[in-house]
Amino acid sequence: MACFFVIVLSLAVFADINPPSHGETIDPTKVATTAPFDHPGLRQTGPKTYEAYYVGQVFLWTPASITIPVGSTVTFYVTSEDVVHGFSIPQEDVNAEIMPGWVSSVTHTFTRAGDFPIVCNQYCGIGHSTMFAHVIVK
Amino acid sequence: MQQQRAENRLVLAHLYVALVCVFIGTFFGLMQVTSRAGLFQVPAWFDYYRMLTAHGVLLALVFTTLFITGLSTYATYRSIERPNRSLAIAWTAWWTMIVGTAMAAYEILAGNATVLYTFYAPLKASPWFYVGATLLVVGTWIVLLDILLEIKYFRGTHPGERIPLPVYMAVTNFIMWFLATVGLAVEVIFQLIPWSFGWVPGVDVALSRILFWYFGHPLVYFWLLGAYLIWYGVIPKILGVPVFSDSLTRVAFILLMILSLPVGVHHEFADPGIAHVWKLLQTGFTMMVVIPSLMTAFALFAVFEQAAAKQGKTGFIGIVSSLPWKNPTFLGSVLGMILFIFGGFGGIVNASYAMDILVHNTMWVVGHFHITVGGPVALTFLAATYTLIPTLTGRRFTSDGLARVQVWLWFIGMAIMSVGMHVEGLLGAPRREASLVYGGNPIAASWEPWSILSAIGGTIVFASVLVYLVAFLKMVFGGEKGETRFEFAEPDRYAKDTPAVLDRLGLWALVGVALVVIAYSGPVVQHFQYHIYDAPGMRTW
Numbered sequence: 001m002a003c004f005f006v007i008v009l010s011l012a013v014f015a016d017i018n019p020p021s022h023g024e025t026i027d028p029t030k031v032a033t034t035a036p037f038d039h040p041g042l043r044q045t046g047p048k049t050y051e052a053y054y055v056g057q058v059f060l061w062t063p064a065s066i067t068i069p070v071g072s073t074v075t076f077y078v079t080s081e082d083v084v085h086g087f088s089i090p091q092e093d094v095n096a097e098i099m100p101g102w103v104s105s106v107t108h109t110f111t112r113a114g115d116f117p118i119v120c121n122q123y124c125g126i127g128h129s130t131m132f133a134h135v136i137v138k
Numbered sequence: 139m140q141q142q143r144a145e146n147r148l149v150l151a152h153l154y155v156a157l158v159c160v161f162i163g164t165f166f167g168l169m170q171v172t173s174r175a176g177l178f179q180v181p182a183w184f185d186y187y188r189m190l191t192a193h194g195v196l197l198a199l200v201f202t203t204l205f206i207t208g209l210s211t212y213a214t215y216r217s218i219e220r221p222n223r224s225l226a227i228a229w230t231a232w233w234t235m236i237v238g239t240a241m242a243a244y245e246i247l248a249g250n251a252t253v254l255y256t257f258y259a260p261l262k263a264s265p266w267f268y269v270g271a272t273l274l275v276v277g278t279w280i281v282l283l284d285i286l287l288e289i290k291y292f293r294g295t296h297p298g299e300r301i302p303l304p305v306y307m308a309v310t311n312f313i314m315w316f317l318a319t320v321g322l323a324v325e326v327i328f329q330l331i332p333w334s335f336g337w338v339p340g341v342d343v344a345l346s347r348i349l350f351w352y353f354g355h356p357l358v359y360f361w362l363l364g365a366y367l368i369w370y371g372v373i374p375k376i377l378g379v380p381v382f383s384d385s386l387t388r389v390a391f392i393l394l395m396i397l398s399l400p401v402g403v404h405h406e407f408a409d410p411g412i413a414h415v416w417k418l419l420q421t422g423f424t425m426m427v428v429i430p431s432l433m434t435a436f437a438l439f440a441v442f443e444q445a446a447a448k449q450g451k452t453g454f455i456g457i458v459s460s461l462p463w464k465n466p467t468f469l470g471s472v473l474g475m476i477l478f479i480f481g482g483f484g485g486i487v488n489a490s491y492a493m494d495i496l497v498h499n500t501m502w503v504v505g506h507f508h509i510t511v512g513g514p515v516a517l518t519f520l521a522a523t524y525t526l527i528p529t530l531t532g533r534r535f536t537s538d539g540l541a542r543v544q545v546w547l548w549f550i551g552m553a554i555m556s557v558g559m560h561v562e563g564l565l566g567a568p569r570r571e572a573s574l575v576y577g578g579n580p581i582a583a584s585w586e587p588w589s590i591l592s593a594i595g596g597t598i599v600f601a602s603v604l605v606y607l608v609a610f611l612k613m614v615f616g617g618e619k620g621e622t623r624f625e626f627a628e629p630d631r632y633a634k635d636t637p638a639v640l641d642r643l644g645l646w647a648l649v650g651v652a653l654v655v656i657a658y659s660g661p662v663v664q665h666f667q668y669h670i671y672d673a674p675g676m677r678t679w
Contacts, residue, residue, distance in 0.1 A: 083260055084343065088500075090567065104410045
């Protein structure tokens, strides 16, 4: 059992199939004045690699839209100013719980062109189903 | 006789409250599944999330709990003969649960607790919602106390004898439930109640989620073991054969009791703040729960085979054709078992460390629990009432045809709805959405046909509930006076050889606690190494 566990863990880490488990905290009442979330948005870090900082609040994601070329790898850092949200890009396997007081992170490579919605997949209040943003992959 | 009638009234009081929750809760479900598919514009009074909260709380929390408390009390009282049994503790439990349910239901319907049945902080409901939920749980603890006192009486009057199997199944379920609800109690009493009253400014969100899911996964096994009690205990009696194996049954219940506890983190795969290693460890524990479930499948098939052999029938067709399909309690239970096979497959996906991300918080999960708690559990419970309620009211239920229509409609409707939800989830549709428009995005548009399929299935399930309402009224008010027997099967002939250690409930509870310590010390210690910022909370509805 223990042996099996160690083997599976090593394989999982090696193959990078782990679910998002970032560990970083932030004061949820001061998100708007805490770098880098005081300026949410996309930053290019190399050829076709990006970091994207998102803030979730009822009932919108900021930034509302980003545009990237096909083949880009984006590392998302996301936090919440109020309640729990879910950061999800359907059919692109980006899926993380966004909790006030915490920063979640997930990395994804976009291989298809399209207008991908970032939806909120964790109930956050009356406008939950109107909460979405765009990732435009060209 | 007098005493038995008083006990029957007590059990009926549990079942009636449970069934009223079914009638109200499924109506809200019908409104949700059809309006979400865009089939009609919801009227202004219908607030989607308020009704969704009511749907989840009434069906998943109150219906299941009250049915299981009623069934477990019945199993205990019928298995342990006790002259002049006092019902004071049992009625205290019932009243505690009823007052709690009424408080929580009032706050939900008044719009003060639109936080869904997971009530994730920092969504901030009225404090009386949390107090009501606490009372519901405290009531179940009193039921456990009542069962334990009956066992104590039995051991005193029957030295050296085994705990009767129906009582054993009931009490292991309640011990597991008690150990799990301690986590919920800590969350609600130390975090949510003081915060919602305004006594403390914020809440540690991540900790509240660890505590909630420590409770949340054993909760689903609490539901399931209620159905298992009927499958292991009552189905063989209907078939006229003994329990397949007393010792296998006890081992399965002990395994479910201890392995249900250290697995809650598989609901938190997408959460920050919990390291991979702890998520993977609990994945391992979760997969071990498959073992007692497969044992259950084996035992049930064996019972079917034995029943057929008594009639001289063998082979797949011989066995299937010899089973009493006309009996609605049997038919509903077996249809529930069929749904559970698919529910089990889906559950393995959800609990898989890497695959969960494909379906986490999508409609797949909603489809999953509708063919688990909404399928095998609810269908077995409703089917059981066709025998149990007439037993308690001293009548004979003569509308078996109506009852068969009801269970078939439920089965078909739930299967269709669940297929729609699972596919929608695989296409990425998020759960808990009042609408799926998303500015006309083509990905969102691909969900629409499947949400319409779900609406068709949901409508069929509601038709089943309407048929059930007619059958229920016939059971309670109509029908003829007479005797119906909802009984538990005899032990098998090897039952006396069952290892005595299986009856040492305290010991097994300690094993359960030890597994919890192994599974949770990592995530909890890790949690407190972070600098935690409490979240103030707000009302966003």
